[in-house]
Amino acid sequence: MQILVLLSLGLQVVLFVFAGIRRREAFPVRRLLLWLAYLMADSTAVYAVGHLSFSSTVREHQLVAFWAPFLLLHLGGPDNITAYALQDNQLWLRHLQILVVQVLGAAYVIHKNIDGGSSGRLLRLASGLMFAVGFVKYGERTWALKCGTLESIGASVKTQPPAIHKHSHRQDEASDEEFLVRRAHSLFHVCKRAIVDSSVIEKDSVEGQEEYTTKMMRKVELWALMEIELSLMYDVLYTKAAVVHTTAGYLVRVVSPLTIAASLVLFQLTPKDGHIGADVAITYVLLGGALFMETTSLVNALGSSWTFAFLSTTRWRWLRYVALCNGRWDSLRRRVVSLHHLVKGGFPGGSSTSRYKSRRWSYIIGQYNMLHLCTRPADTLLTSPLLGRLARTLGPNGWWDRKHYSGTVKISVSVKKHISLHMGRLYKHGTLNSLGMLRKKWGEEPLDRRGLYEGILKDSLGVEFQEGIIIWHIATDIFLAKSERAKAEDAAPRVEAIVMLSDYMMFLMVDRPYMLPGQPQNRLYQRTCENLVSMPLTDDPRYPDRRHKGMIKNLFRVRDGPASGTSRASERRDLANRLYDEYASRRFSHDAPRLTYVARLAKRLLQKERADGTADSLDLVLEVWTDILVYAGNKCSRESHAKKLNSGGELTTILWLMAEHLYQVSLEEASHAQRDDDVSNATKS
Template identity: 50%
Template sequence: MQDNQLSLRSLQTYFAQFIAGGAYFLYKYRNDRGHFLGLATWLMFSVGVVKYTERWLALQSGKLSSIRESLMMQPPLMINIHSHREDVKLKKVEGDLETLDEESIVRRAHSLFYICKSGMVGCSDDVPRKQEFMEKMQDVEWWTVVEIELSLMYDILYTKAAVIYTWHGYAIRVISPLAILTSLLLFIFREEDGQGAFDTATTYVLFVGALFMDLISLLNTLGSSWMYAYLSTTRIPWLRYTFLCSGRWDRLRHLVLSLNSFVTFGGSRSGARRWSGHIGQYNMLHFCTRPDTLLTRPLLGRLANLLNLELLWNRKHFSGATKISDPIKFYITEYAKLLYMEGRFTLGTDETKWGMTALQHHQVVYDFEGTLGDEFQEGIIIWHIGTDFFLSKCRSSNGQVLLVSAVKALSNYMMFLLVERPSVLPIIVKRMLYERACKALHQGMGRYHPTGICDMLHSLFS
């Protein structure tokens, strides 16, 4: 994200070092050993100029402001996913519920991707009508669609997807290997210049490697699911008919997926765009109530203390990860569906005080009034510790074990983000608030009753 914001600095470096410096170097050390060699050199240099220009454009397009402008200038089109391929339904192993296959889900995600982009940049005007949205989500697991949407968003922010999957991006992918092949032929038919055998062999290796990489890039680009989205929304009818309606692109897509599976030694083709499913875990009470003496610390902890790296050691040592469970996916998905159906689901920032929905449901808003903190990070800390106290005191039945584990995992995950990944939170995290809460909990944990934990924490921040 920082690279995207500094795209102008990258443009300055690009012109100063690559264009000016590279062109001057080629001019300074030009030779009179033949017209073919000079032409091949400048042809390869031109390919490099185009590739680096594309890289800068990708950085520019990955900025949130650029994504917002693109949504405003070109209203997104809903893709008619039933026009070119019948959805393939598969039965789940654990039940009779039929769901769509991976390819159909990816195409559904592409058709709704503009909603993800709108939510990312705070534009909520393009949300589809409820009936239209629910039709798109039939036979689809919402959690799976979200995973794929995040994968597509990653492509926009951190790869060249924003510029590759355009008409000029496809043109570059087609012309580049042709230019490299032409340059290779010019080098082969150059005049004899007395070049050493080792230098000649090295040049051939570089040519073949560049040509192979560009051909692989062309094949992956044409067979990517992004290509399907481009063809589905193109304003050129014959192009859509030639590749989609005739089934040619589907066959190319199948070939690319098969080759990728072969290259990965038989890796599964399904779930290629899925999230790994691991979330970080950090429990504040576990950290604050640990025995903190030199004798009880691990050897690496003592070494970190000697090197003045105790804070880093504490964050890493007391952090962990867990596989997100199916109950967590189920509860989050069902809650999102409920909010959407009730018209309370928004893409923008929710102005409601965090936790108020649950408190209103249980009619205990006044019991916690003024104790939930005024800042987002205060809310995370207070709810995290309050959740731990509540779960330790309540006795859950067998039917609630899964719910308890889901709540605890999400609570620890929010604290993990606050402590270990504060940059992904929509706030500027003040480390002082966290350190103050840790100090107070470490010194006076036994003096507070669990029911008064929110009042105690609120007093720390006031």
């Protein structure tokens, strides 16, 4: 029993320290370890309570019964993790049922095994205090799971006002991270509306809120604002933020450490005669661990940016004046942030800006290239990685191909700027319907703007969204391989951006199809890969001469992404040229119809380049991929965006939220114009 209780405490510490890595990172190994800790924490505590309820050894070790309330406290979990996946929130009723059973079990253990006489009176009182704390904390976790459902978030949109602080504040004109965090809280109502498909401004919105939203979005870096808002949504979905930062939540945070401290004093005064020394030591460890974690939770809660949102909307004006207008909360916030920086700085990878960086996106996106995959060495004893052989033995080949031949890259500032300009142009030209969704087909807007949305270019977009990704992905590689303009030095930034977006969309299609709209095209993808691999080449790129070089390194290679040192650029160019030569002149191929579209598209782009003699073809390809990217974010299901927040987030999610904000601004501008027209008409009449 001693081992189970200490293991339960240890798992709580692991969750308390490492739960936040999901906000920025998607590394599978760390996520696997965190997942195991999450599952084991609940299982260990539940099993331990059951063991205490039926074990006969508790009578011999009476002090062990005092541990039951601590197990309830452990089931409540730390504040920074409630749900591991979005589906956990939907199971809040199951957690409520488990809560009832475990609370009754713990109460039974205390009542049955702790003597109520003079010798055990203090211990029984300490047990009662800890039982109350454990019961409240466990109930708080269950309620947080309910508040994390999309249905509850949708209900809160109408009941909770935006965190608008109308008092004068010195940081309103600042441009630092703290200002961005507070601005994100002020605009968080837009994010909540968007996540529950309720973006249209309600008629009963807060007075002046329309003008306020537009004002809040001025003079801020939209990318940073979106990242922070999504981190706030992560807090609501996967932590206790929605419950902690309420009047009841703060009251629990204040009372909990005081109650545990009182239990510690009562236990200290309890006679230890007849108790085993190891049991006494473990009890002190449990009390000390609980007191430390609850005190830390109190400090974190009071110094959290969520407290700013609470104070901005509280009905207690005197509290808002004392905390915000007098700057007392600002002082507390700075101390907590400094302490957090100091603690994080002592860990590997810690930095002086860790508190704010935890709310920012990593700007790392996945990369996957079909030609890179199809020019891989043949699976022989000399070229096939050992881990790949094991993966194929245990599971399907597709999983290994998706993981092994994918890579990552960091988005450049120029790509971010280009995406922002493209989105601004879309929303300025009124390409949205009344629900904030794009009216035109993916890729249609840049083609139509140039008068090219006819013939092969229209057909190249495909009937299904993912079909269009496959066609444009391969055609882009062919175009870049044969384009003279793409080889110019000044074209390098655009070529890099094109390859980055093309490989990213293919990565989403292959590895994360749930982040894309439309029907998955797995069979089409597999057939296209088979056609590419079977291309008759003079020098088969699947068996390059260099397969004998670095043979040991290849055997132990874990990743072979398109941007890695083994990118096989020359083999990919050879395959691209062969594809063009094979299909560009054909009328139509029933065996490989998509490759016919691919070659025709590449041919049309090359003809346009030669006719114009400018870089307009490169700009066109880049804008098409940008439009496809924005379309994917706009049309992806809100639930998929919410699910991805627990594993580092996705570029398409940031663009989806940015689009929602721009749409709100467009609605407000239209509302202003309508009011001006009404006033003008009334004046004339």
